[in-house]
Amino acid sequence: xTNVPQRFAPIQRLLHWLMAICIIAMLFIGIGMVSTVAQKYxxxxxxxxxxxxxxxxxxxxxxxxxxxxxxxxxxxxLPATMKLGARLSHLLLxxxxxxxxxxxxxxxxxxxxxxxxxxxxxxxxxLPQSDHAHTLLWDVHVYLGLALFALVLxxxxxxxxxALVRRDGVFAxxxxxxxxxxxxxxx
Amino acid sequence: MNQPGRVxxxxxxxxxxxxxxxxxxxxxxxxxxxxxxxGRLTPDRMIAALTPPSGPPLGHRRNxxxxxxxxxxxxxxxxxVELSRAKxxxxxxxxxLGRFNLGTADPNAVDATVRVRGMGLQISAADGEEWxxxxxxxxxxxxxxxxxxxxxxxxxxxxxxxAMKTFIxxxxxxxxxxxWAKTAPWTGSxxxxxxxSLSSFVFTNAKGDEHAVRWSLVPTAEPVSxxxxxxxxxxxxxxxxxxxxxxxxxxxxxxxxTTVAEPGDPTADPSRAWPQNRRKVQVGxxxxxxxxxERDGPCRDINFDPTVLPQGVRVSDDxxxxxxxxxxxxxxxLRAAEASDYPRTEVxxx
Ligand code: HEM
Ligand code: HEM
Ligand code: HEM
Numbered sequence: 001x002t003n004v005p006q007r008f009a010p011i012q013r014l015l016h017w018l019m020a021i022c023i024i025a026m027l028f029i030g031i032g033m034v035s036t037v038a039q040k041y042x043x044x045x046x047x048x049x050x051x052x053x054x055x056x057x058x059x060x061x062x063x064x065x066x067x068x069x070x071x072x073x074x075x076x077x078l079p080a081t082m083k084l085g086a087r088l089s090h091l092l093l094x095x096x097x098x099x100x101x102x103x104x105x106x107x108x109x110x111x112x113x114x115x116x117x118x119x120x121x122x123x124x125x126x127l128p129q130s131d132h133a134h135t136l137l138w139d140v141h142v143y144l145g146l147a148l149f150a151l152v153l154x155x156x157x158x159x160x161x162x163a164l165v166r167r168d169g170v171f172a173x174x175x176x177x178x179x180x181x182x183x184x185x186x187x
Numbered sequence: 188m189n190q191p192g193r194v195x196x197x198x199x200x201x202x203x204x205x206x207x208x209x210x211x212x213x214x215x216x217x218x219x220x221x222x223x224x225x226g227r228l229t230p231d232r233m234i235a236a237l238t239p240p241s242g243p244p245l246g247h248r249r250n251x252x253x254x255x256x257x258x259x260x261x262x263x264x265x266x267x268v269e270l271s272r273a274k275x276x277x278x279x280x281x282x283x284l285g286r287f288n289l290g291t292a293d294p295n296a297v298d299a300t301v302r303v304r305g306m307g308l309q310i311s312a313a314d315g316e317e318w319x320x321x322x323x324x325x326x327x328x329x330x331x332x333x334x335x336x337x338x339x340x341x342x343x344x345x346x347x348x349x350a351m352k353t354f355i356x357x358x359x360x361x362x363x364x365x366x367w368a369k370t371a372p373w374t375g376s377x378x379x380x381x382x383x384s385l386s387s388f389v390f391t392n393a394k395g396d397e398h399a400v401r402w403s404l405v406p407t408a409e410p411v412s413x414x415x416x417x418x419x420x421x422x423x424x425x426x427x428x429x430x431x432x433x434x435x436x437x438x439x440x441x442x443x444x445t446t447v448a449e450p451g452d453p454t455a456d457p458s459r460a461w462p463q464n465r466r467k468v469q470v471g472x473x474x475x476x477x478x479x480x481e482r483d484g485p486c487r488d489i490n491f492d493p494t495v496l497p498q499g500v501r502v503s504d505d506x507x508x509x510x511x512x513x514x515x516x517x518x519x520x521l522r523a524a525e526a527s528d529y530p531r532t533e534v535x536x537x
Contacts, residue, residue: 034513134523
């Protein structure tokens with residue numbers, strides 16, 4: 001590679017933060033809607049389905065951008081295990097972002113529910129009703145949802161650790177703010 | 188200035204901050220999940236209140252557990268178009284799938300012991316758009332709010348007779364329902380019952396005009412009232428046997444009648460009937476052509492969630508449809524997961 005980027009491209013940074021907000025919202029809406037019988041249940045599940053499908057589209061765009069632009073290198077002095085941890089956790093985050101919406105859709109299809117999004121957009125079913133498939137997809141959506149929340153917390157802690165404690169410029173690579181001199185990554 | 192990549196002593200404060208951010212987020216999540224507020228009425232608590240002391244009806248619906256499937260047609264006469272742009276109101280024939288059922292959590296209940304009879308119904312438009320509903324035969328609901336319904340289930344499940352008295356004094360609307368249950372005539376057939384939406388919904392027509400409505404499926408068969416003692420002498424499944432033979436000999440019909448609210452009518456409270464003189468529009472006829480047992484029938488896998496609505500129909504300020512949607516979803520999740528406890532085809536052990 002001749003031209004290694006110093007930061008994620010602006011469009012990548014924009015997508016990272018947009019999706020971060022939306023995914024955190026999805027987690028809270030998901031866990032909140034399944035524990036209420038109040039009238040807000042209906043708007044919550046409508047948002048959950050609509051935003052979830054939108055995120056599936058966004059993650060595909062994001063992956064394409066990632067392949068096109070690549071990512072800035074991690075600091076040279078970062079221990080190898082931490083580098084590996086960072087890579088693995090990012091890979092996992094991408095995996096969750098793809099799999100969670102697919103599980104959500106599959107779960108509804110396998111229960112013979114029509115999938116109707118905001119403003120009446122209907123998504124045709126790609127799976128027939130199946131008790132077995134529904135149960136499997138439901139369980140996995142629930143447990144991976146909880147696992148994703150745990151991973152997001154870990155990712156958040158790591159990001160803050162880089163930004164506040166190590167101050168090694170990793171946060172600046174994805175920071176939504178314009179670059180500042182002292183946050184520049186170390187070569 | 189800090190050396191990049193080195194953890195300074197002064198960073199202890201930051202570490203505490205990070206821990207606080209992570210801990211605070213986890214606490215917010217737990218709060219949203221209701222883990223910190225055991226008093227919140229959740230679908231799980233509603234299901235627990237529905238569960239009989241003998242345990243849950245594994246593989247079956249958590250309420251209205253006993254039922255039988257039907258299929259047929261909805262014949263729209265076109266009158267509904269004035270009220271709602273729902274496609275199934277355009278004159279024509281639309282396939283339906285439904286379920287006659289009893290308001291009990293016991294799938295093996297003796298038919299004569301169950302006061303409330305219900306119908307689950309799904310009408311499909313030509314393009315596949317679905318409308319699902321679940322209706323019952325009383326003319327109004329037992330209570331005003333989902334919370335009161337939970338209270339009723341809990342009180343009715345208690346051995347102590349004071350519990351019901353306390354419940355009724357706190358929920359006086361229940362008296363009208365109790366009177367209905369005591370005095371309303373019984374019939375010997377699912378085909379002789381009227382099934383009422385009770386909850387109000389909002390119809391929107393092509394011009395964008397909105398009307399709060401309720402609807403009923405009124406039988407064309409003449410209801411014949413039968414002494415309850417007489418019904419008790421019939422077999423435990425007489426309703427299912429009767430509807431099966433009845434439909435085999437001739438399709439059974441119901442007229443779908445929409446009642447339009449006037450300003451000020453109590454749309455948010457299904458325990459309060461609207462005045463008799465409200466405008467009524469006959470929008471079509473339900474024709475039930477075929478009966479099939481639930482075990483392998485097409486209604487088994489459907490959740491007749493009353494919030495599965497077509498364009499042109501939406502929920503009103505009535506709190507029940509949302510509560511029911513949330514609880515029915517959970518009931519479906521459970522019964523689908525327990526499907527092996529209710530195997531699809533009767534397997535005879537050697
Ligand atoms: C749901 C929430 C989030 C998801 C799914 C997510 C996902 C990701 C992914 C997949 C990457 C790797 C980018 C790549 O190498 O292509 C990344 C990088 C990063 N994220 Fe997040 N993120 C989330 C929230 C956050 C939050 C809340 C913060 C900070 C407070 C944050 C800070 C960072 C940082 C600093 C990087 C750069 C790491 C590097 O340079 O390799 N993220 N994020
Ligand atoms: C980024 C994507 C998504 C995330 C992070 C997410 C997260 C969650 C979470 C945390 C729950 C609560 C699980 C529980 O504790 O019971 C949930 C439930 C649910 N989600 Fe999602 N979800 C996503 C996408 C979707 C999509 C695209 C759909 C459908 C189109 C969907 C449909 C549902 C449904 C129906 C439930 C309720 C499940 C049940 O209990 O029956 N989700 N989701
Ligand atoms: C908050 C109040 C209510 C609760 C908690 C409740 C609970 C339930 C549950 C758990 C089921 C089984 C769902 C399934 O597994 O598919 C069910 C079915 C049913 N409910 Fe309700 N219900 C409530 C109010 C009502 C009202 C107001 C009506 C009628 C206007 C009604 C009519 C029915 C009918 C007809 C069925 C059977 C549908 C079928 O054939 O699948 N319920 N109810």
